[in-house]
Amino acid sequence: MTGITPEVRALVRPSAAALEPYDPAFSPVEVILSANENNYGIPPEVAPVLAKAVTEAAWNRYPVPLGGELRNQLAAWHGVAPEQVIVGNGGDELLFNFFLAFGGAGHALVSCPPTFSVYGLYASMVETPVVEVPREKDFAPNVDALIEAARTATLVVVTSPNNPTGDLFPREGVRRDPGSTVEDMLGEYQNLAVLHTFSKAFALAGARVGYVLASPAVVAALAAVRQPYSVSVLDQAAALAAVTHRDAFQPAIQAIRQDRSRLSNMLGGLAPLGVRVWPSQANFLCVRVPHAHEVWCRLRDEHSILVRDFSSTPGLEDCLRITVGKPEENDLVVAALTSILKGE
Numbered sequence: 109m110t111g112i113t114p115e116v117r118a119l120v121r122p123s124a125a126a127l128e129p130y131d132p133a134f135s136p137v138e139v140i141l142s143a144n145e146n147n148y149g150i151p152p153e154v155a156p157v158l159a160k161a162v163t164e165a166a167w168n169r170y171p172v173p174l175g176g177e178l179r180n181q182l183a184a185w186h187g188v189a190p191e192q193v194i195v196g197n198g199g200d201e202l203l204f205n206f207f208l209a210f211g212g213a214g215h216a217l218v219s220c221p222p223t224f225s226v227y228g229l230y231a232s233m234v235e236t237p238v239v240e241v242p243r244e245k246d247f248a249p250n251v252d253a254l255i256e257a258a259r260t261a262t263l264v265v266v267t268s269p270n271n272p273t274g275d276l277f278p279r280e281g282v283r284r285d286p287g288s289t290v291e292d293m294l295g296e297y298q299n300l301a302v303l304h305t306f307s308k309a310f311a312l313a314g315a316r317v318g319y320v321l322a323s324p325a326v327v328a329a330l331a332a333v334r335q336p337y338s339v340s341v342l343d344q345a346a347a348l349a350a351v352t353h354r355d356a357f358q359p360a361i362q363a364i365r366q367d368r369s370r371l372s373n374m375l376g377g378l379a380p381l382g383v384r385v386w387p388s389q390a391n392f393l394c395v396r397v398p399h400a401h402e403v404w405c406r407l408r409d410e411h412s413i414l415v416r417d418f419s420s421t422p423g424l425e426d427c428l429r430i431t432v433g434k435p436e437e438n439d440l441v442v443a444a445l446t447s448i449l450k451g452e
């Protein structure tokens with residue numbers, strides 16, 4: 109890709125002047141375990157329903173901005189009012205909308221690195237100061253420091269499971285309460301918002317649909333800054349088909365869960381070769397391997413396996429993130445890692 113020339117960069121808004129185009133570090137390979145996608149895809153019994161829904165959608169009409177029927181179905185599923193749901197062009201658009209609505213100079217974001225990279229990016233794009241509360245040993249969030257920092261912030265993002273480390277954020281970090289989900293607190297806290305995506309469990313990363321559950325007031329603030337037609341009729345139709353057939357996605361989700369523990373055990377077995385794997389509640393594992401960047405290159409070039417390289421991220425030195433794929437894909441990545449680390 110052509111870079112940003114100095115002449116053009118001089119015209120870019122100051123908060124974006126240092127940015128470069130996003131690079132997903134994708135290369136064509138046989139085994140893709142790099143982006144936490146669902147390698148099972150749409151369940152075979154849902155695929156024709158989804159195709160029909162997309163075909164029959166009103167392509168010539170603008171979409172319903174807030175996703176009429178999709179919104180209603182999401183609300184019914186989560187037991188909230190439709191006014192508490194807002195859909196977006198992937199979770200990423202909604203995250204950006206949070207910064208458009210609530211960020212900016214004097215509206216600090218609190219974030220817990222290492223975590224998902226887009227929070228800092230979006231914050232900087234709209235001049236939002238960032239207060240970082242780094243994770244402690246084994247990536248545990250420092251809840252006391254977080255609560256302290258949150259007092260002066262407008263936005264606090266806690267990721268659960270965290271990406272790329274895989275651990276759940278403790279519910280007691282949101283309110284002093286044991287457990288891991290916080291959705292039942294939505295009715296209680298006007299300022300709590302929960303972001304979901306269709307990209308992982310629902311295997312629709314290519315469609316770009318996500319949603320936020322929050323109070324009607326927060327949803328209205330997000331609706332005020334969004335691009336009205338950002339979720340196409342095609343995406344709405346696809347997501348609606350997925351939600352109304354959500355039970356059909358369970359077998360693949362269960363298979364991924366099971367294989368997460370199998371993959372984790374296999375990687376744990378490579379400890380004598382210097383491999384460390386952290387527990388994960390997500391569809392990926394964070395692993396530390398000696399010379400991670402070189403290992404990442406060799407997985408790609410010699411074994412046609414793509415994982416994600418986090419080795420240059422502070423706090424994630426020598427770490428790779430491996431998406432849990434199908435059993436045969438997970439076997440391949442373990443075999444390849446073993447061979448590379450044994451110096452074969």
Ligand SMILES: *Cc1c(COP(=O)(O)O)cnc(C)c1O
Pocket residue numbers: 144197198199200201224267270271304305306307308313316317318
């Ligand atoms: C996947 C993911 C998202 C959202 O992805 P979209 O494809 O934009 O919906 C957001 N946050 C985290 C932590 C994720 O892992």
